[in-house]
Amino acid sequence: MSIVVSVPNQQLLDDVAARLDPALGVELVLWDGTGASPRDHIDMYVPQMVGPRHPLPDLAKVGCRFIQGGAIGYDGVQETLPHGVSYANASGVHETATAELTIALLLAAQRRLPEFIEAQRLRRWQVLDSPGLADRRILLLGYGGVGQAIARRLVGFEVELTPVASHAREQDGMLVHGIDELPALLPDADILINALPGGAATAGLIDDAVLSALPDGALVVNIGRGPTVDTEALVSHVRRGRIRVASDVWDPEPLPEDHPLWSPDGVIVTPHVGGNSDALPPRMARLVAEQAERLALGQQPRNVVLHG
Numbered sequence: 001m002s003i004v005v006s007v008p009n010q011q012l013l014d015d016v017a018a019r020l021d022p023a024l025g026v027e028l029v030l031w032d033g034t035g036a037s038p039r040d041h042i043d044m045y046v047p048q049m050v051g052p053r054h055p056l057p058d059l060a061k062v063g064c065r066f067i068q069g070g071a072i073g074y075d076g077v078q079e080t081l082p083h084g085v086s087y088a089n090a091s092g093v094h095e096t097a098t099a100e101l102t103i104a105l106l107l108a109a110q111r112r113l114p115e116f117i118e119a120q121r122l123r124r125w126q127v128l129d130s131p132g133l134a135d136r137r138i139l140l141l142g143y144g145g146v147g148q149a150i151a152r153r154l155v156g157f158e159v160e161l162t163p164v165a166s167h168a169r170e171q172d173g174m175l176v177h178g179i180d181e182l183p184a185l186l187p188d189a190d191i192l193i194n195a196l197p198g199g200a201a202t203a204g205l206i207d208d209a210v211l212s213a214l215p216d217g218a219l220v221v222n223i224g225r226g227p228t229v230d231t232e233a234l235v236s237h238v239r240r241g242r243i244r245v246a247s248d249v250w251d252p253e254p255l256p257e258d259h260p261l262w263s264p265d266g267v268i269v270t271p272h273v274g275g276n277s278d279a280l281p282p283r284m285a286r287l288v289a290e291q292a293e294r295l296a297l298g299q300q301p302r303n304v305v306l307h308g
Contacts, residue, residue, distance in 0.1 A: 004039050005292045006031040008048040015285030016292070024296040033057040043295055044068060046288055050087075056080055066301060068291050070284060071275075072098075072145065073225060074305055075198035081308040088291065088303040091145055093283040094275035099149035101274045102193065102223050105246035106133060108268055109219050110191075131217075134158045137188055141206075142195035142224055143176050150195060150223075162189075186213035191221065198225035208233035211243055219244045223274050226251035235260050238267060248274045 002025035007013045013028050020026050029038045042062040050069055059082050067087045074089050081087055112130045119126035136159050140147055143165040168178035196202045207230040226249040237243040244266035291301045
């Protein structure tokens with residue numbers, strides 16, 4: 001059957017069009033959700049952004065029942081999702097790039113790359129010892145798609161990896177520990193990687209008690225969601241030199257210019273760019289094209305995480 005799919009920018013439209021079989025009868029239209037809809041009926045809406053700060057257009061007017069989001073996380077989407085509309089996340093699009101950045105943050109912190117870069121800027125030949133990554137004991141908090149992608153990339157670094165998730169299980173040949181075991185695991189960790197999703201269940205989970213249980217000098221790498229960490233507690237531990245931080249996500253975002261986490265030694269800041277690589281556009285186009293094909297063939301779309 002013929003369906004109409006709206007996408008928010010020309011690049012995505014062109015990339016999706018190049019992947020679709022014309023015989024399927026999928027019509028792609030450009031719409032960023034503002035102003036009048038380009039068609040009286042739209043079957044699939046792809047927003048630029050979605051969530052409490054990015055309200056959706058009146059999809060009931062165009063009879064839209066399916067939204068394909070562009071992010072893995074979907075905390076806050078339920079509050080804006082119209083009744084009767086399902087929402088799919090972009091699982092499979094961002095995991096690789098986010099795992100790459102995680103490894104980059106780990107290596108930068110463990111091999112003291114910011115200090116070497118500063119020494120280079122000053123033309124100073126500065127030899128520094130570093131803790132390195134080999135033989136480090138790493139707690140990986142969150143074992144969904146991103147956590148699994150990180151774990152696969154850590155294999156070659158000869159680390160001692162302990163995954164932790166909402167419940168204990170055997171997966172990928174490893175024992176995944178339950179979140180209830182976290183307090184007992186923290187004192188032995190050299191590095192804590194946070195790959196947790198956002199939402200009420202994880203808000204503030206990495207609090208003062210969790211940070212206090214880590215040994216002096218431990219590294220916290222956060223590529224999950226900023227609100228999963230108690231920022232006030234994190235600032236306190238960083239200021240005392242107890243904890244080092246390499247993070248891509250923060251609470252609040254963006255970090256205000258006068259925020260205390262900009263300047264201390266032992267902190268690496270990246271501005272929520274985990275998925276921002278050249279791999280993202282073609283992967284997103286592939287997902288949108290696949291979802292459009294499924295709808296055109298009368299099949300259920302994949303990655304549906306919410307039903308309005």
